[in-house]
Amino acid sequence: MAILKEFKEFAMRGNVIDMAVGVVIGAAFGKIVSSLVDDIIMPLVGVATGGMNFTDFKWVVQKAVMNGQEIVTPEVSLNWGTWVQTIVDFLIVAFCIFIMVKFINQIRRKKTEEPAPAAAPTHEEELLTEIRDLLKAQNSPENKK
Template sequence: MLKDFKEFALKGNVMDLAVAVVIGAAFGKIVSSLVDNIIMPLVGILLGGIDFTGLKITVMKAEITYGVFIQNIVDFTIIAFAIFIALRLLMKLKPKEKPVEEVEAPPEVDPKEELLKEIRDLLKNEQTK
């Protein structure tokens, strides 16, 4: 069982996934900081200093903080857009691969030519005997 786990854990796909999760978490922190510290204060200024996180409704003793929900939706939208732009830039920087049709295939050999080559090889073998 330990051998199977070791084999599974060291496969390329699992290692690639682990690296992607770590890099994604780090990138998420950068984008969250961008949203929290730069973009949202500017949005607040443009909207007249509104801070969504303070919006709430009190029903009896329960507080419904719908402003935090709105803030999270805005954060998600900005983060998703930032990731979209980053991936788009990375795809442009990635070297282009040839489409499958453009990959050079070996030239087709005429069947008659192939038969002639076989006859030639057989004749050579008989002469060397």
């Protein structure tokens, strides 16, 4: 039972829960990016390249063996077009994360660069400043003559 208690303490820590939320949001974000690439970017790339569909590009290592309509041995292929599309997915995700981190860093920098507003001097501080200025004026070379 001690191990269950220890596991519960581990699982309920704030950073573990934050990480779990990050994983769920990351998975959803990955689906959004995949849809963006599959449904918007790659069709436009296909039109720009004369109707090519990258998911159809592959290098066939071994053709399928057929017996009529029945597949005896499936085709063995390297689907490099799908790989290119996955790289585009990655680049978009990486760019979005870069922009988000850059934005967060700018906010942090602004927060640390902004000096705290100076508090108004108290009455005692004003009097001490006046006394200091008077003493400086008395000890200046012009007043010693």
